[in-house]
Amino acid sequence: MHNYFRAIGFGKGYKKDLIRKIIEKAVNDYIMNNKEDTFGKIIEIFVQFDKSIGLAIHGEFVENNQFEIEYVFPYLKAKVFSHYDGIIIEKNVYSYSFSAGCENKSTGVTIIFYLQNDLDYVNHNFPNKISAEVGMSGLAIDGKIIFPTKEYEEYNSTYDQLKQEKIKLISDAQNGDEMAMENLTIDEMNEYTKLSKRIMTEDILSIVNTSFMPFGMQCDRYSIIGKILELEICINRITKERIYNMTLECNDIILNIAINEIDLIGQPRVGRRFKGNIWLQGMVIF
Numbered sequence: 001m002h003n004y005f006r007a008i009g010f011g012k013g014y015k016k017d018l019i020r021k022i023i024e025k026a027v028n029d030y031i032m033n034n035k036e037d038t039f040g041k042i043i044e045i046f047v048q049f050d051k052s053i054g055l056a057i058h059g060e061f062v063e064n065n066q067f068e069i070e071y072v073f074p075y076l077k078a079k080v081f082s083h084y085d086g087i088i089i090e091k092n093v094y095s096y097s098f099s100a101g102c103e104n105k106s107t108g109v110t111i112i113f114y115l116q117n118d119l120d121y122v123n124h125n126f127p128n129k130i131s132a133e134v135g136m137s138g139l140a141i142d143g144k145i146i147f148p149t150k151e152y153e154e155y156n157s158t159y160d161q162l163k164q165e166k167i168k169l170i171s172d173a174q175n176g177d178e179m180a181m182e183n184l185t186i187d188e189m190n191e192y193t194k195l196s197k198r199i200m201t202e203d204i205l206s207i208v209n210t211s212f213m214p215f216g217m218q219c220d221r222y223s224i225i226g227k228i229l230e231l232e233i234c235i236n237r238i239t240k241e242r243i244y245n246m247t248l249e250c251n252d253i254i255l256n257i258a259i260n261e262i263d264l265i266g267q268p269r270v271g272r273r274f275k276g277n278i279w280l281q282g283m284v285i286f
Contacts, residue, residue: 004279007139008053008074009236009243011260019072022047022238023057027067042096044119050234052077052245053258056116058096071095075116076258078135078283079230079247085131087284089121098122099220100282102134104212107251111136111212112219113282120286133285136255138222143259143276145266148227149209205275212251215277225275226250226257231268234258244268255280 005019026047041061048054053076059069084102091098098115113136115121198207208225215223226248234243242261246268247254257278268274 003141004139005055005074006141006260006263007243007258008055008076009049009234009239009241009260011241011262012239014239018238019055022055023069023072026057027059027069031065031067042119042122046075049236049238050243052079052232052256053234053236053243058118071097073097073114074139075281076137076139076245076256078137078256080254080256081133081135081285082254083131084134087130087132087134089115089126089128089130089284100134100284104251104253109212111253111280113280114220116281116283117286121284124286126286130284130286134282135285136253136280136282138224138255138257138278138280140257140259140276140278141263143257143264143274145264145268146205146225146273146275148271148273149206210250210273212253220280221277222280223277224248224250224257225273226255228268228270228272228274229254231270246274248274 005014010019026045030043030045043059043061045057046054047057053074055072055074057069057072059067062068087100087102089098089100096118098118098121099112100115101110101112103110195207205225210227211223211225213223215221226246227250228246229249230247232245234245235241236243244257244259244261244264246257246259248257257274257276259276266272
């Protein structure tokens, strides 16, 4: 997880000592500003390096007002929030952190992400399955910029209608409608046949407009291709490194991606695409 500190501006040989000093100062400042009894209290301390990027310190106060750090993670704030039903939240095995999963209605695929605001969930004692607004973001330590695909106006004009029809089919199939299951299977077979013919003469990146696929062994890692909708440059106030904060559209999912300028190949522009592997995070508005 600590490899992703590169994504928020610690990429030019910065050692753990620098991050350790930042953590120690943040903890000391918190203790100085909070004089009440904190024994046994679990807290999160957020340190911002720009308005969108920072690190979160999670720990507990033990005897003699000593703060015991359990884990630290870098984060990127999401700009766009969308409503999801049936969000499942579960505690991770390796630490007192949580992961959440929600379904992408357009594809029927469950998206799993690392929960940024887990104490909001714990303190309010919510059930582990809720409906809420979710903002997704990702950190990348490698990536490249690729050109957009050719878009056809007649396809774009009917895309929303086709998407709504597929969402309904997926919903009906999940409810046990055998006809919907059969139609989905036929659609997949037809799509596979079309792609098999096109791949003989075209490059895969000219066929696939966007993608959102699991990557590696951990469930919150994804390999994505996304269209850049917005672009912002963040400056880490400690290291002065430049961070690209891109708002992407991937398979009808809107999310923000942060990547260090030194780790990105190519020049990002609105309308171009980003291709890379990300660690997916999310904030749930409980």
